[in-house]
Amino acid sequence: MHWAILSGIEGNVEAYEAVLKDIQRQKQQVAVLFVLGDFVGLKGDNQATIERLRSPRPGELPPQVCVGWWEEQCFSLHGLSGSLDAPELMEQEGGEGVRALWNSVPREAVLWMRSLHFGFHELDCLLIHGSTLSYADELTPETPAIQLCDRLIRADANRLFCGRSGLTFECEVFPHQLTSSVTTLDGAQEPVDQGKTSRRVVGVGSVGRTQGLATYTMYHSGSDRVTFKTVRYGQAKGFAPTSARSSVKSRK
Amino acid sequence: MKIAVISCIHGNTEALDAVLSDIDAQNAEKIYCLGDLVGYGPHPNEVVNRIRSLDIPTCQGCWDEDIVDGLNACDCSYPSQLAEKRGKLAHEWTDRVIEPDVREYLAALPMTVREDNLCFVHGSPNSQHEYLLPSMDGFAALERVLSVEADVLFCGHTHVPYVRELDNGSITVSLQQSNGGSGEAKVTQQFAAPLKKIINAGSVGEPRHGRPNATYVLYDTDTQQTTMREVPYEFTKTCMAILESGLPPIFAWRLARGMEFAERADDPSHVCQR
Amino acid sequence: MSDSSIVVVAGPSGSGKTAWIAQRLAEATQPALYVSVDGEAISVELAYIGYRFPKVRLANARALPQVFDELAEPTVIYVEVGFSEDVQELSLGGLPSHRVAVLPPSLHHSAWHDWADEIVAGNEVAIFEPHKMPEVWTMSLAGQVFDAPSLDDISIELTGGAYGKVHRMKALVELPDGRLFYLDFVDGMPGIEYGEPRVPQWLEGRPQRFSGIEVVGWNLEGDTIARTIRDGCLSNEAIAHYQLQYKSQSSSSVPQAAQ
Secondary structure, eight states: OEEEEEOOOTTOHHHHHHHHHHHHHOSSOEEEEEEESOOSSSSSOHHHHHHHHHSOOTTSOOOEEEOOHHHHHHHHHTTOSSSSSOHHHHHHHHHHHHHHHHHHSOHHHHHHHHTSBSEEEETTEEEESSOSSOTTOOOOTTSOHHHHHHHHHHHTSSEEEEOTTOOEEEEEEEEEEEEEEEEETTEEOOOEEOOOOOEEEEEEOOSSSBTTEEEEEEEETTTTEEEEEEEEOGGGOOSSOOTTOOOOOOOO | OEEEEEOOOTTOHHHHHHHHHHHHHTTOSEEEEOSOOSSSSSOHHHHHHHHHHTTOOBOOOHHHHHHHHSOOOOGGGSSSHHHHHHHHHHHHHHHHHOOHHHHHHHHTOOSEEEETTEEEESSOSSOTTOOOOTTSOHHHHHHHHHHTTOSEEEEOSSSSOEEEEEEEEEEEEEEEOSTTOSSOEEEEEEEEEOOEEEEEOOOSSSOOSSSSOEEEEEEETTTTEEEEEEEOOOHHHHHHHHHHHTSOTHHHHHHTTTOOOOOOOSSTTOOOOO | OTTOEEEEEEOSTTSSHHHHHHHHHHHOOSOEEEEEESSOSSOHHHHHHHHHOTTSEEEEGGGHHHHHHHOOSOOEEEEEEOTTSOGGGOOOTTOOEEEEEEEOTTOOOSHHHHHOSEEEEOOOOOOOOGGGOOEEEEEEOTTOOBOHHHHHHHHHHHHHTBTBEEEEEEEEEEOTTSOEEEEEEETTSSSOEEEOOOOOOOOSSSOOSOOEEEEEEESOOHHHHHHHHHHTBOOHHHHHHHHHHHHHHHSSSOOOOOO
16 A cells, blocks of 8 residues: 655645645555645645645545644644743744734634644554654654654654654664663562664655755555655756656755 | 652651651761652641751652642543542642742752752653653663763652663664665664663652552662662551541542552653643 | 242352352253342342343342242242341242252351251351341442543452442443443452453443442441542543544444344
8 A cells, every 4th residue: 555645735735736746646546645744834825725635626535634843833823732822933933923824824724723633553653743752853864863762662653754854764773772670679670671673764755845846755555665756846847757756865 | 979869758747757767877968859749648838848948959740840830730641530530639639738938949849950970850851740660661761861861860750669770772773775775774873872770769658569668769879779768657647637637538548558549641651742 | 830940049248149040040941030139229130140141031029929920931030139138038929949058168057057958159258247247338320431440449449448348349330432341349259350241332322221339348438439439430521432432443343242
């Protein structure tokens, strides 16, 4: 079964349309479309994006959508989460950004967003925006090994697909060895080796963050194969069809 | 230097006094406290005043936080609906009797206390509500110690003392180079951790190891030796005080059996999203 | 009626009367009738036998002679006499009966011995002097659904003596996944025994079938037990939430066989 996994539309509905077209053009039929949060943002038309996600056209896959960092900022602005007035958003985008987000997402849409999942467990995979620690948790290949390992263990999955960094990467984490010895009031227990098999963290890319260049991920569950896709669209479009071309992106 | 680490006193002065005497007798030079001074027990103000008067470095527990910020524990951190209803009764009672300066003291407590390569927290470095159970995955436990850049992490919150040594930790991280291929991979991180320890101090005022005795730990910073102490005290006095104070009588019954009734999540590493 | 036979079963609390009858019913080839004589309006074991053996007819002692008259075919009638009832006073309409006493093996002389035709070795339970007889506290749990961890808490506290000294507890309880459980505790026996009668999972609102609890002991704090039980039972919203979850889980699998 093939999955298409994307994140970070950030209101860039043009980029999302380009990716949907690219998915339709794939040789392999995609069975499930996952949208790992950050579908709203400051990169275009949030209302149009939400509309597009909520009402797929005939023949299109209904997207499986979970929330991300930007949706959490909406919850905070609308008093639907623990913190008020979106301090994280204020710090990143300033008052201008806060106003723009507030004005571009109606409350009714925020309530719909509130009904979405925090992530998806499918087979032995967890698909989530940040990690099970937090929607803001940004995993990259440079994240310290012990943290990557911890997030995989928390995920209770062999594959962790995440979107916070906006990068496409596939990272194998192999916790070979760790000796744990516990002593309680009843005495010392036998030391245990807690080494385990390797797992993977996959960054699924970002659809809308970079104008003209969208990245997303294809996953084939049968062969456990990850393929990254790059889509050029709009004015930045190149000369040749690029959908089949792709590259591994790493930070910097 | 020999230090004593105490935790989870929960308004039980009888137990605290017995433990303080024992610490004296063991010649510990310094005491650290991992929070939860109040909640469930009948003497929250007295316990706080005793800790303050002795100038014991203390970090904030989940009950201390809740008394300051309003009941903050989410549903998911109680083991049962019944425990949650009782927890709320205990919270309301404590909230009613607590004195303003005691509340201020609890509000000002830090989340973590540092001393050289030792770090002191109530639950975990992530949250006062997170349980570092001895059964927790070793790598996840190691991450908690490394996140605070310590060699020894002292925690409480589970009410059962233990010492856990994590040694020979080794992780390899490699980045897949070719798109979609599984052949080429470049090792980008080789991680190795020397010996790290997690020491759980148990509970002074609401033990949960099946006996009513108070528990705490001694740690020698020179020899790195840990001693778990179990101290008998007159728990029946605390039980009587619970009954007289109007707290739910079942707390006395459980205290006398070492069956503390604190919150405990099904998923111990669960961190509430509120 | 003439081919019917009556078996009267008596003995102290917790000796294993119901278990002995249940064993007979499980092996029975003939139609059977089970009669409970324990003076209580709510009878946990009456309901338990009903759930376990749907073909067995049930009756309360008060309707006895009339029920006997109505039997259309030869039937084995089991009459279970509660520990607090006087076996000598029992009226069976003059019908001949086989008298069975289920007794602790160490008991050698008692009114039960004088009365019985057959002695069955049961659980090693304590026998109480008439002036130290335990009290019986019952509560209907009809429509109530337990939060499962709370049920564990309550069972541990109740049988551990938090609400008075408990000699015996038996209960039929509903859980959020629609299953019905039988809990059986006898002081001195190891742990609490759990049984699951084969009844359909109830996933449509509050269960409309019998569930209840019966506690035998001394100085029982009935009001506190009742309040604790209520605190451990789920609200309408919580029940609906769980049932929705379990229904979506089981929709793809084969539904539990209903009898």
